[in-house]
Amino acid sequence: xxFGFTREEESFRDEVLGFLDGYRDLDGYFHRGADTADGVxxxxxxxxxxxxxxxxxxxxxxxxxxxxxYEFILWDEMAYARVARPPMxxxxxxxxxxxxxxxxxxxxxxxxxRRGRTGxxxxxxxxxxxxxLAAVRTKARRDGDEYVVDGAKCxxxxxxxxxHIWLLCRTGAPDSRSRGLSVLIVPLSTPGVxxxxxxxxxxxxLNEVRFDGARVPAANRVGPENEGWQVVGSAxxxxxxxxxxxxxxxxxxxxxxxDLEAAGVHRDPVVRRRLQDLAVRVAEVEALALALLGxxxxxxxxxVPAAYHKLAGTVLAQDIARTGMELGxxxxxxxxxxxxxxxxxSILETIGGGTSEVLRGLIAxxxxxxxx
Amino acid sequence: xxxxPSPTQRALLDALGTLLSRSAxxxxxxxxxxxxxxxxxxxxxxxxxxxxxxFASEDAGPxxxxxxxxxxxAELGAVTPVPHLLVLxxxxxxxxxxxxxxxxxxPAGPVRYGAEATQLLLADGDxxxxxxxxxxxxxxxxxxxxxxxxxxxPAWHRELAxxxxxxxxxxxxxxxxxxxxxxxxxxxxxxxxxxxxRTVFRRSLGxxxxxxxxxxxxxxxxxxxxxxxxEAAFNGAPAEASAVAAAHTMTALGRLTRETHQIMGAIGxxxxxxxxxxxxxxxxxxxxxxxxxxxxxxxxxxxxxxAS
Numbered sequence: 001x002x003f004g005f006t007r008e009e010e011s012f013r014d015e016v017l018g019f020l021d022g023y024r025d026l027d028g029y030f031h032r033g034a035d036t037a038d039g040v041x042x043x044x045x046x047x048x049x050x051x052x053x054x055x056x057x058x059x060x061x062x063x064x065x066x067x068x069x070y071e072f073i074l075w076d077e078m079a080y081a082r083v084a085r086p087p088m089x090x091x092x093x094x095x096x097x098x099x100x101x102x103x104x105x106x107x108x109x110x111x112x113x114r115r116g117r118t119g120x121x122x123x124x125x126x127x128x129x130x131x132x133l134a135a136v137r138t139k140a141r142r143d144g145d146e147y148v149v150d151g152a153k154c155x156x157x158x159x160x161x162x163x164h165i166w167l168l169c170r171t172g173a174p175d176s177r178s179r180g181l182s183v184l185i186v187p188l189s190t191p192g193v194x195x196x197x198x199x200x201x202x203x204x205x206l207n208e209v210r211f212d213g214a215r216v217p218a219a220n221r222v223g224p225e226n227e228g229w230q231v232v233g234s235a236x237x238x239x240x241x242x243x244x245x246x247x248x249x250x251x252x253x254x255x256x257x258x259d260l261e262a263a264g265v266h267r268d269p270v271v272r273r274r275l276q277d278l279a280v281r282v283a284e285v286e287a288l289a290l291a292l293l294g295x296x297x298x299x300x301x302x303x304v305p306a307a308y309h310k311l312a313g314t315v316l317a318q319d320i321a322r323t324g325m326e327l328g329x330x331x332x333x334x335x336x337x338x339x340x341x342x343x344x345x346s347i348l349e350t351i352g353g354g355t356s357e358v359l360r361g362l363i364a365x366x367x368x369x370x371x372x
Numbered sequence: 373x374x375x376x377p378s379p380t381q382r383a384l385l386d387a388l389g390t391l392l393s394r395s396a397x398x399x400x401x402x403x404x405x406x407x408x409x410x411x412x413x414x415x416x417x418x419x420x421x422x423x424x425x426x427f428a429s430e431d432a433g434p435x436x437x438x439x440x441x442x443x444x445x446a447e448l449g450a451v452t453p454v455p456h457l458l459v460l461x462x463x464x465x466x467x468x469x470x471x472x473x474x475x476x477x478x479p480a481g482p483v484r485y486g487a488e489a490t491q492l493l494l495a496d497g498d499x500x501x502x503x504x505x506x507x508x509x510x511x512x513x514x515x516x517x518x519x520x521x522x523x524x525x526p527a528w529h530r531e532l533a534x535x536x537x538x539x540x541x542x543x544x545x546x547x548x549x550x551x552x553x554x555x556x557x558x559x560x561x562x563x564x565x566x567x568x569x570r571t572v573f574r575r576s577l578g579x580x581x582x583x584x585x586x587x588x589x590x591x592x593x594x595x596x597x598x599x600x601x602x603e604a605a606f607n608g609a610p611a612e613a614s615a616v617a618a619a620h621t622m623t624a625l626g627r628l629t630r631e632t633h634q635i636m637g638a639i640g641x642x643x644x645x646x647x648x649x650x651x652x653x654x655x656x657x658x659x660x661x662x663x664x665x666x667x668x669x670x671x672x673x674x675x676x677x678x679a680s
Contacts (some may be wrong), residue, residue: 130637132572155638199643201652203516206642270665322626325655326664330481333521333659335514343655344516347633348641355637357582 003290005069013073019050020081028084029248030345031204037161041119043084047074048116053090061098061106062114068296072241072289079245086242088158089113089120093166096183096235100223109185123153123167123186123209124232130155131358133168134178134229138211140169142225145218147171147184149192149211157352159195159207162188172226181228185220186211202345240306241296243353244313246289249282252320255338259324263331274323278316285313304367307359314349314356321346375599380431381439388440391417392447398646401448408512408520410471410485411450418444418451419467427461434458438550438605446554448649452485454547459493462543462609463500463536473505473524474544476662484660486522487512493540494529500536503529518653542609545618545667549601552621552657555650556594556628562647563587563632566639583635590631593624612674618667625654626664 005013028040047053055070057063064070075086090113097106112118129135138151149169159165165186172180188195192214197205223231257275260266266275288309295302324339325332332339350356364370377385395414404411418424426437437457444453455472471485474493483489487510494501503526510522564587567578577583600617607613629651633640640647658664 125638128571130572135572135574200641201516201643201648206638318630322630326626326658328659329662330483330521330656330659332663333515333517333656334482335516340516344652347630350634351637351641356634360582 005073009067009069009073012070013077016074016077019046020077020083023083024081026083029079029082030202030341032202032341040084041116041161044087044116044119046116048090048114051114053087053116054094054114057094057114058098061094061110068241069293072245072293075242076245076247076289080247080251082251086239087116087119088122088166089118089164090116091239091242092122092235093120093185095238096166096222096231099234100183100231102219104219105185105222118164119158119162120164120166121156121159121162121188121207121209123156123159123165123169125155126152127154131355133232134181136168136170136181137174138167138169140167140171140182140184140216142171142218143215146215147218147221149184149186149214149216151211153209153211154198154206155352156195156207156209159188159209160197160205164188165193165209168228168232171228176226178229180226181232182225183222183228183231184216185222186214186216190214190216201347202341237301237303240302240309241289241293243306244289244310244349246282246286246309246313249285249313249316249320252317252342253278253282255342256320256324259337259339260327263328265327271327274327278320278323281312281316281319285309285316288312304363307354307362310354311356311359311363314346317342317349318346377439381436384426384432384436385439385443387421388423388443389447391421391423392444392449396444396447396449398448398649401450401649404450405518405520408487409450410452410488410520412470414449415451415456415469418453418456424456424467425461427458434462434608435602435605437461438546438601441547442550442554442601444554445551445653446558448653450485452489454544454551455493458543458547459540462539463493463532465502474540476541476544476660476666482513482515482521482523484519484521484656486510486524487520489522489524492524492526494526495537495541498534498537500532500540501529502532503527515656516652517656517659518649519656538611539609541670542604542611542614545614545661545670546601546604546609548657548661549597549618549621550605552625552654553594553598553601555654555657556597556621556625559628559632559647559650559654560587560590560594562650563635563640566636577635586631586635590628593628597621597624612671615667615670615674618661619664619671622658622661622664622667625658629654 023043026039028036051064052074054063055066056068059065078084094110094113124133126136140147140149165188167184167186168181169184170180171182192212194210196208198208199205265271292302292305292309295305321342325343395417423440426432427434441453441457452471456467460467468491471489472491473483473486473489476495488507489505492503492505505524506527509525512522515521570577597620600620604613604617636647639645
């Protein structure tokens with residue numbers, strides 16, 4: 001057991017902090033207010049130029065071959081600085097292509113992904129398939145060398161500024177559940193693909209992505225037909241250590257302290273008691289994040305530690321934001337303050353990327369062996 | 373003791389419900405909120421039909437006025453029912469047309485419908501101050517929490533008799549809590565209906581026992597708040613009972629908001645869905661009362677000041 005980062009890892013953190021000095025004004029973690037997509041694209045390209053989008057990729061695929069700890073440090077500091085979240089492309093998509101893609105697909109996509117030149121969004125959820133992904137209905141019908149795709153995805157983050165969608169779709173019979181799904185890479189510029197906004201409470205947008213007879217080359221299918229469930233499952237596993245960076249919470253807490261100090265209430269014993277509780281819980285989530293990172297480094301599946309971490313972290317993000325709103329007077333309602341924005345934003349955290357209910361069920365089944 | 377609504381109360385709420393189904397509701401609320409506007413039409417109808425006079429009327433009273441405040445808020449009526457139905461009559465003041473606003477902790481903070489308000493009620497020590505407002509001088513501030521807000525500028529003011537601040541604050545706590553009770557119930561009803569309709573893992577969402585228990589707990593919270601509010605109104609808004617009702621309600625609304633959004637899932641996070649029309653306004657209710665701490669401290673002060 002060793003709780004620390006190595007000297008090399010800490011020196012990489014210093015490099016990251018130096019890099020971030022050029023981007024601290026960019027609010028790409030939350031995409032608040034005006035469209036920040038251009039800025040985030042610039043950050044991804046700059047990261048790609050440094051080889052920081054492929055830190056832990058195997059050397060044979062042009063990666064750095066380094067420990068996942070480097071990725072964790074990078075995205076943790078990015079979260080504290082509120083600059084950007086880890087992109088799906090070089091993370092989940094690239095790693096899935098390395099294990100399930102063809103040689104031709106790796107040649108076609110990996111270089112651009114590594115360099116931050118191409119953006120992916122995840123097309124999993126549908127109006128009637130959220131937590132229950134095996135109920136996906138978007139249909140891909142084989143027609144010669146192509147698939148013809150019909151259906152709709154919803155709650156799709158970042159689809160409006162991505163180049164491709166990583167699409168989970170039904171290639172088997174309608175009731176085939178998880179045994180009849182495949183993964184296709186679909187360029188969002190494909191005729192028959194339409195992206196439209198779904199406005200959310202935080203002032204941002206999710207998207208609906210519709211497919212009306214969109215024709216996709218069969219060469220864009222990742223993994224065998226009807227084995228998409230395995231592709232998606234293993235893709236999920238490789239990104240758990242960067243999915244919810246704990247320093248986002250450290251920053252939330254610091255901002256809350258600043259707010260309460262400005263309001264002159266930070267010395268109030270009741271307020272201090274609340275802050276102490278939150279500070280202890282931030283430390284708890286940091287510990288759970290490191291435990292999860294340790295599992296990922298040792299190559300464990302880490303689904304249960306990831307569930308612990310996300311459950312504790314996302315509800316804490318809400319509790320920090322709610323503390324600000326609960327202690328605030330009418331001034332806290334004025335739009336644009338950190339407090340009121342984080343209240344609206346953090347509601348999403350316990351739902352997106354795996355709801356708390358699904359994670360609790362996973363812990364009960366995998367950790368305790370309980371069944372319904 | 374009788375906890376059933378009386379025939380008068382039933383008739384009153386039926387009539388008000390009919391009126392609100394025509395003059396309030398989600399569509400009208402969205403349209404007015406888009407413009408940041410107060411609903412002068414609804415206020416005029418409520419005035420015409422006598423709902424602003426319930427508090428002091430012979431066949432009704434403060435409890436009936438409180439029930440009406442609850443229903444107006446549940447139906448998202450874009451008016452200021454707490455001052456019009458409760459606070460102004462409790463203080464024996466005339467009812468001006470247009471929004472009336474109050475500040476329980478000094479004049480600095482933004483207030484609901486402040487850009488159109490002509491009168492401000494201010495608690496200042498144990499005195500109550502009534503200030504006329506110049507809407508042209510008001511400074512609108514943006515808010516995502518349902519109600520249009522503005523900072524107001526008092527023009528001239530007059531003081532009411534000593535001891536009136538308590539009447540203002542206590543009835544304000546009862547009224548704001550009644551509004552919150554109405555809105556919490558709607559948010560919960562919407563969520564329960566969703567769990568019956570939604571199918572997940574080949575079952576109805578509401579068939580999962582873990583969710584059933586959470587929904588049941590929320591109903592306990594809302595019912596507790598409801599009876600505390602009614603009891604405080606029935607007894608004429610005594611300081612401790614009003615503070616306790618507000619303390620419980622303002623705590624309950626935090627949990628209710630979290631749970632209804634969580635159970636509703638992604639659809640509830642969108643502005644297209646109606647859930648946020650109630651949940652965002654609920655946060656504003658609490659902030660207007662000075663946050664969750666204010667009523668709790670007042671309850672403790674009332675209890676221990678009385679005991680010492």
